[in-house]
Amino acid sequence: MAKTAILMAHSDLGSLQFSSFKDCLARRIISLSDFVVDSSNDSDSELDEFASFLALEAWPAFPTTLRQASYETRNTVPSPDDLSFENTPVAFGDTLVAYGLTSDYDESLEFLRKAVGDYIGLVCAPPPVWSSTRTKQCELCEREIPLTYHHLIPRATHAKVLKKNLHPESMLNSVAWLCRPCHTVVHHVANNDELAREYYTIELLQGREDIQKWRKYAAKQRYGVRRN
Structure with a gap:
């Protein structure tokens, strides 16, 4: 990624969108029965740190339209199936493999694709009646x-x-x-x-x-x- 794009991506780490993406990752992690939290630590804190690490790795590689997705911009947001995730850092996939959540890098990208789908559905949802x-x-x-x-x-x-x-x-x-x-x-x-x-x-x-x-x-x- 160009340096300017990376800086822009890091500038919105406090946004509702980034927080929503991290939450989607956390829910995906919890849904995988093979994920074991170290009982000697605060499980909530460990999950938060793990999801935060993964989110921070993946987020800068997302296109701006995805990072700024909302109900108002829903028509310009790409579908998860249209995203290649080819710029996703190797550390993202290696971490999932190391924790036994996925078996290889390709499966890690599929995990990411599903989390992104959850994220788009969440931030682009219409406001409640x-x-x-x-x-x-x-x-x-x-x-x-x-x-x-x-x-x-x-x-x-x-x-x-x-x-x-x-x-x-x-x-x-x-x-x-x-x-x-x-x-x-x-x-x-x-x-x-x-x-x-x-x-x-x-x-x-x-x-x-x-x-x-x-x-x-x-x-x-x-x-x-x-x-x-």
């Missing part, structure tokens, strides 16, 4: 009371968000399930533009100090009880 994400508890106060859905990226900002390329189109219908009091508070502490720009996940909302104070208060309130 918002109704399928429904929770039993409010995602802020954690009370089991009637819920509403809060568009994490307010619908009034969608056109602006797409024009400014703030978020991919697949994120536009992301929702959080909130009780009415929490839903009202969210729209009270930030306007639509701020919500779309800075608080577009439930985790970002939970990180606000005023929301944290509200959560502690709301969690102690009993739904349907009228105070005199």
